[in-house]
Each structure stands twice: as structure tokens, then as C-alpha cells.
Amino acid sequence: MLRGSRVALARLLSRIENHPDSADDLLRPLADRIGRAIRIGFTGPPGAGKSTMVSAYVRLLRTHDQKVGVLAVDPTSPFSGGALLGDRVRMSSISTDEKVFVRSLATRGGLGGLAEAAADMADVLDAAGCDTVIFETVGVGQSELEVAQHADCTVVVLVPESGDSIQGMKAGLMEIADVFVINKADREGAARFASELRAAMNLKEWGEWIPPAVMTVAVKNEGLTEFQESVSRHWKFLNDSGLLARRRAARLRRRCQRLVEHKLLADFWTGERKAILDAGIIERKSPYEISGELLKNRG
């Protein structure tokens, strides 16, 4: 993979996606090659145009001869099986490019595993020499928001109609945005929504990064230059303010804690402990008493 083989890269990514246990051995020798790539997360409601936007942005990065990795996290809903195919079609113009590596991650339905797999795979793409690694996730569930947290810069893609529910949206998407994109600006209400967003963002304290709101028509490549300028400005801010180093350290800390927790949990539930648990329930003991007993004979 380090000699530039796409086949090897694809194989490594599959291995990590399908056999999380192998990530340790695979990632260890790559550790000192990780950290060069800019990681950008695109998130937002279903159908907002994230994939179209990512494709347009990747084409733009390609004009600067960047090597790009894209990790598209499939919509969580088991009912939207068509979306993946749609993504394939929409991203087909970039996926035949030698210096672009597009990969879809299936939602496993498990806890958090997806975010961890995405982070590991981003590390591999980074080590493989990608200048930019892009995550695309649907911003609805917890695990999608977690994936977004693995990015240096989070782009929240909205549509003019999102303005109607800006209050309800505040809780999740509003907080994580570094850059807002109001895509489908060929539809009515985009400018009004953009100024509403800007007004809401300007309430932030001075000295902080104020997320800009960029209007785009991704299907027509419109607004892409302005978008790129916003991302570049944010990247400069991240570096100048020292926030990049802090964010990355926080991210690594969280990942390490997660790994420790997974490992401890996996080791904890022995047959004997499961028996203690079941016996306690049959004896109608309080959950506190049962958990106390379980933790007493630990280690």
C-alpha cells in the first residue's frame, strides 16, 4: 500500500472494516505516517445533496492535483437500500480517477463500531498519502454524529427548507458545524435562510470561529469556489489558534478510551459472571446489589 498499490489499499480497508480485531496489527506500523491529511466531514439531513457536494468538491481538489479519500457511511435506515446505488452513480465520475479512493461503509447496526471503523479507515487513507480524507454521513443518529467528530472540519449541508426547522435542528447539527452549506440554492428561500443562519451564528462570542453559511447548487458546481475558500479559512484558523492540535488530541484520547472500554467489557462478561447476573435476577435482588457483586470479584 505504501508503494501506492490501490489493490493493497482496498484490501487493507476491507480487512479493517470486516475484522476490527486486525486493526491493531495493521495500524501499528502506520502510526508515524498518520496526521498529514485534512479530514473533512460532510453531514446533514437525508437527500440534502451531500454526495453531490462531495463529488463536486473532490473534482475541485483534483484540479489542485490532490489525492483524495472518501468514506461514505451508508444511511442507517435498512429501507433506503437504493441510496448506496445512487451514491455509486453520483460519485462515478470521481471513482474512476486514479487519485481518488471512494469507499462505502455499511452500517453494522452495532454500537459505535461504525465510527471506530471509519476512524481506522481514515488513518489508512491518510497513511496511503491522501491529502484530504472526506467522510459523508447522514446527520440523524448518534453514530453519524460520532463519525463527524473524527473530522478536523465538519460541513453541515442543509437545504433552503431546513430553515423551517432551524429551532429543532439546533441540538445536534448546529453545534458541530464549522461550515454551513445551503445547497439547492436554486430553490426558493436560500438567501433568507443563509442570513438567518449567519445572524444566529453571530451571537457566538467574539474570538471564536463563526461558521460561515455558503450557498451552493452542487448539481451545477455553483458556489464551490466560495465553499473551498471557507474550508481553507477554517483550516487556517484551526492551525493559527492551536485548535487543530487540541481537537486531534481530544479525538485520540476519546478513541483510546473507547478501545480500553471495549477491551475491558469484552473480557468482563465471562460465563461465571453471566451466571451471577442471572441468579441475582431470579433471586429478585436490586440491580445495585447485583452489579456490586459482579464488580466485587473482578480482576
Ligand SMILES: Nc1nc2c(ncn2[C@@H]2O[C@H](COP(=O)(O)OP(=O)(O)OP(=O)(O)O)[C@@H](O)[C@H]2O)c(=O)[nH]1
Ligand atoms: N435542485 C437541486 N438538486 C440537487 C442539488 N444538489 C443535489 N441535488 C439532488 O438532490 C438529490 C439528492 O442528492 P444526494 O447528493 O444524493 O444527497 P445526499 O445528501 O447525499 O443523500 P443521502 O446520502 O441519501 O442522504 C439528487 O437527486 C441530486 O441530484 C442542487 O444543488 N439543486
Ligand SMILES: [Mg+2]
Ligand atoms: Mg449521499
